[in-house]
Amino acid sequence: MSGDTRARILDTALDLFSTRTYKAASMREIAEHVGITKPSLYHHFRSKTEILNSLISPAIEQLDAVMTRALTPEETLSGCIEAMLKHRKAMALLLRDVSVYSDETAEIMARVMGIVERATELIAGPKPDWRQRVRAAQAFAAATDPISMFPNVPDKELHDELLRGATAVLKRN
Missing domain, CATH: 1.10.357 (Tetracycline Repressor; domain 2)
Incomplete structure (x- = not known):
């Protein structure tokens, strides 16, 4: 399940970065779109930069x-x-x-x-x-x-x- 959540975070972040820009998309927004809490998002990725690096x-x-x-x-x-x-x-x-x-x-x-x-x-x-x-x-x-x-x-x-x-x-x- 954790791998699935991580993949959904990456897919969602890429979509948000692509439509809103990297800078404009927030960690809160990514978490909301994935359907998890912001602390859960930080469990998978320490920062937006780490998400970008993973992408x-x-x-x-x-x-x-x-x-x-x-x-x-x-x-x-x-x-x-x-x-x-x-x-x-x-x-x-x-x-x-x-x-x-x-x-x-x-x-x-x-x-x-x-x-x-x-x-x-x-x-x-x-x-x-x-x-x-x-x-x-x-x-x-x-x-x-x-x-x-x-x-x-x-x-x-x-x-x-x-x-x-x-x-x-x-x-x-």
């Missing part, structure tokens, strides 16, 4: 796994797109809600930025010059930023189009 961590872990196994820039891009699509709603929260960026979430955001930097390095390839690094950053953004803008496009179709666009950025001179 984002699966995506970060999957993205981290991509960095470990990716061999080519296209594989890195494809793997990052797949991971972000699998966790589309949580990733949309990071991409669209500026209120998630605060002093209390600095550690979470540092993890996210570390993933972005590692992906950009892998996409740029060995010993890149500054232009290759710029293109790699542009390709990563082209592959990932639009994910939150097209919530109703099927994953496979969106994946393929994002990858097509991102690789086109890499091939430009």
Whole structure:
């Protein structure tokens, strides 16, 4: 039952964060929507930041796994797109809600930025010059930023189009 409550808290928090923003949604509101008391909520999560971390961590872990196994820039891009699509709603929260960026979430955001930097390095390839690094950053953004803008496009179709666009950025001179 505890695992079920925890999952309901996470689902509810993600919905509230997505509709009201991370900052505007309160622990009290999350507890009320789940149908538990605020002290019960604190039994599962010590803070709203801990909830955010629990929502984002699966995506970060999957993205981290991509960095470990990716061999080519296209594989890195494809793997990052797949991971972000699998966790589309949580990733949309990071991409669209500026209120998630605060002093209390600095550690979470540092993890996210570390993933972005590692992906950009892998996409740029060995010993890149500054232009290759710029293109790699542009390709990563082209592959990932639009994910939150097209919530109703099927994953496979969106994946393929994002990858097509991102690789086109890499091939430009």
